[in-house]
Amino acid sequence: MESLMGIGFLSIMFSIGYLLFVFIRKFFSKEDKRLSRKIFYPCFIGGLLLMFITAPFTDQQTYSAAKKSEDLTAEVKELTSEKSNLQKEQKTLKQQIKQAQEKLTATQTENKALKKENEKLAKEKDKLTKEKKSLTEKLAKAEIKSGEEKPELKEKSASAAAPPSNNNDSSSQNTAQSNQECKIKGSVNHIYHTPGSTYYNRTKNVVQWFCSEKEAQAAGYRPPKR
Known part of the structure; x- marks a missing residue:
C-alpha cells in the first residue's frame, strides 16, 4: 500500500x-x-x-x-x-558482601587469638601436670621416709616411758610378749596385714607392729585391697 x-x-x-x-x-x-x-x-x-x-x-x-x-x-x-532497581540491589549486595567480609576478618582474628590462648593454656597445663607429678613423687618419698621414722620414734617414746631396768632378760621377755600380742604387720607402703591375709606371710619389710586395726588406721595405714 x-x-x-x-x-x-x-x-x-x-x-x-x-x-x-x-x-x-x-x-x-x-x-x-x-x-x-x-x-x-x-x-x-x-x-x-x-x-x-x-x-x-x-x-x-x-x-x-x-x-x-x-x-x-x-x-x-x-x-x-x-535497571534502576537492579543497580540499587547491586549496591545493597555490595554493602552486605563488605559487611560479611569485615565479620569474616574479625572472626579470623578472634580465632587466631583463641588459638594462641589455647596453646598458652596447654603449655601451662603441661607445666602444672609435671609439677603435680613431681610433688606426688616427693610426697610419696616423704611418706615412706616418715613411715620409716615412726617406728624409731615409737620405740624411743616407749623406751623413754618404760621404767628403767638393769635386767636384760626382763626387757627381752617384754619385747617378745608385745610381739606376740601385736601381730598386725605395717609395711613400708603404709599397708597393714592381719594374720591369715593374702600377703601376711609374704610381708618381710615390717616397719611397725600393731595390736589392732584401729591402731593401724590411726597411724595412717590402710588395709590391702584384697
Whole structure:
C-alpha cells in the first residue's frame, strides 16, 4: 500500500509539474500551447484516486507504528526502572558482601587469638601436670621416709616411758610378749596385714607392729585391697 500511495503522489506531482511547464512556456514563448488533457487529467485524477484509496491503510499503518512506538517507549521506561532497581540491589549486595567480609576478618582474628590462648593454656597445663607429678613423687618419698621414722620414734617414746631396768632378760621377755600380742604387720607402703591375709606371710619389710586395726588406721595405714 505504501508503494501505491507513492505512485499516486508522484503522479499528482507530475501532473502539477506538467501544468506549470505549460504555463511557463506559454508565458515566455507567447505561443498558443495548449494543455494536453490526455496527459494531465489521467495523471492527476489517477494520483488522487490512489492517494484516497491507500490513505486509510496508511493511517492504520501509521497508527500501528505509533502504537508500537508507544509500546516501545513504555517498555524502555520499564527496562529503565528495572535497571534502576537492579543497580540499587547491586549496591545493597555490595554493602552486605563488605559487611560479611569485615565479620569474616574479625572472626579470623578472634580465632587466631583463641588459638594462641589455647596453646598458652596447654603449655601451662603441661607445666602444672609435671609439677603435680613431681610433688606426688616427693610426697610419696616423704611418706615412706616418715613411715620409716615412726617406728624409731615409737620405740624411743616407749623406751623413754618404760621404767628403767638393769635386767636384760626382763626387757627381752617384754619385747617378745608385745610381739606376740601385736601381730598386725605395717609395711613400708603404709599397708597393714592381719594374720591369715593374702600377703601376711609374704610381708618381710615390717616397719611397725600393731595390736589392732584401729591402731593401724590411726597411724595412717590402710588395709590391702584384697
